[in-house]
Amino acid sequence: MNNIFILRKDIDPWIKRMAEERTVFAPVHEGDAVVYRACDSGLRVELDTMPTTSPKEIVFPQNETLLTYTRGSGNEDGSVGVETTETLPSGKAVIFGTRPCGARGLLIFDQVYNNERIRDAYYAARRENTLTITIACNRPRPTCFCNSVGGAPDDSKGSDIMLYPLDDGFVAEALTSGGEELLALAPSSPAGEKAVKAKAKAGQAIETMGSPMDLSEVRKKFDLCFTDLAFWEKHSGKCLSCGICTYLCPTCYCFNITDEGSEEKGKRLRSWDNCMSFNFTAEASGHNPRSAKAMRLRNRIGHKFVYYPELHEDRLACCGCGRCITACPSSVDIRNIVKAVQEYSHE
Numbered sequence: 001m002n003n004i005f006i007l008r009k010d011i012d013p014w015i016k017r018m019a020e021e022r023t024v025f026a027p028v029h030e031g032d033a034v035v036y037r038a039c040d041s042g043l044r045v046e047l048d049t050m051p052t053t054s055p056k057e058i059v060f061p062q063n064e065t066l067l068t069y070t071r072g073s074g075n076e077d078g079s080v081g082v083e084t085t086e087t088l089p090s091g092k093a094v095i096f097g098t099r100p101c102g103a104r105g106l107l108i109f110d111q112v113y114n115n116e117r118i119r120d121a122y123y124a125a126r127r128e129n130t131l132t133i134t135i136a137c138n139r140p141r142p143t144c145f146c147n148s149v150g151g152a153p154d155d156s157k158g159s160d161i162m163l164y165p166l167d168d169g170f171v172a173e174a175l176t177s178g179g180e181e182l183l184a185l186a187p188s189s190p191a192g193e194k195a196v197k198a199k200a201k202a203g204q205a206i207e208t209m210g211s212p213m214d215l216s217e218v219r220k221k222f223d224l225c226f227t228d229l230a231f232w233e234k235h236s237g238k239c240l241s242c243g244i245c246t247y248l249c250p251t252c253y254c255f256n257i258t259d260e261g262s263e264e265k266g267k268r269l270r271s272w273d274n275c276m277s278f279n280f281t282a283e284a285s286g287h288n289p290r291s292a293k294a295m296r297l298r299n300r301i302g303h304k305f306v307y308y309p310e311l312h313e314d315r316l317a318c319c320g321c322g323r324c325i326t327a328c329p330s331s332v333d334i335r336n337i338v339k340a341v342q343e344y345s346h347e
């Protein structure tokens, strides 16, 4: 498809035009963090820093109401009915300014919540009405390892539009018909030779990342080290079970369901859950099959690098964004753990 060039100063007017029909979520500064916010009110959009939070919250919110309930009138047999009203999301959205790893995270979500076998109505309603505009990474961070998990700083999978940065603006390419419609709203000029220059720059970014990790033995070795609790205790020793790694992760999709309200009326909520917390697998009996941090970290690694790939055609449930590494208060580095699994040998 044709490439166009959008000046940096024209990004805001473009966002405003898109926002006439859709909610545009774009990265903005809030305190020390860069977070996605609905951008129709002149917020300054951050174009050069990878967002601290992941775009998953736009299609899978941290908290959402699934339904509301009210107590019905009594029946002749003495029973009392409950009336429920589903609160399916509506409205169109744009995720602006995700990085390629964030777009890949959405594809990992799709395998779980919106595919030919399973359709989570709430997730699907948002996802099918959301378009993704991705900025290629010219300067990957030291914690990025997308090149080890099947991605790249200029990977376009899962995006409707790719933006390739240059100093004064972005070369933009629409990859879907939805992307074409959005791009038609941008003040722009033909990209000409800038397209070659911008794409070459983005393509070269992978060379700054070092060699990809060898993960070829991880699945086999995970089976070997599964029962070696000392191995998992060593790697989870520093973990505080705070869960920030799961909350910021673009591919962590676990949730909990709670009801709020009274006997008369209330709502049913879905909220993100955190597999690193003690309560995650606590059973009503008091038994907890993952009572130790070592077991919980083992599960987190196993889920991303073994169990998910076994279910989903060898695709990993990690997009290599490095958020869990930069945000961990105890400097737990998932790359070191996966490398240790890969190199595991029984002594």
Ligand code: SF4
Binding pocket: 238, 239, 240, 241, 242, 243, 244, 245, 246, 276, 324, 327, 328, 329, 330, 331, 332
């Ligand atoms: S962010 Fe670090 S300390 Fe917190 S749960 Fe994850 S690994 Fe543990």
Ligand code: SF4
Binding pocket: 245, 248, 249, 250, 251, 252, 304, 317, 318, 319, 320, 321, 322, 323, 324, 325, 334
């Ligand atoms: S596990 Fe860490 S590096 Fe992998 S996708 Fe999640 S936050 Fe990113």
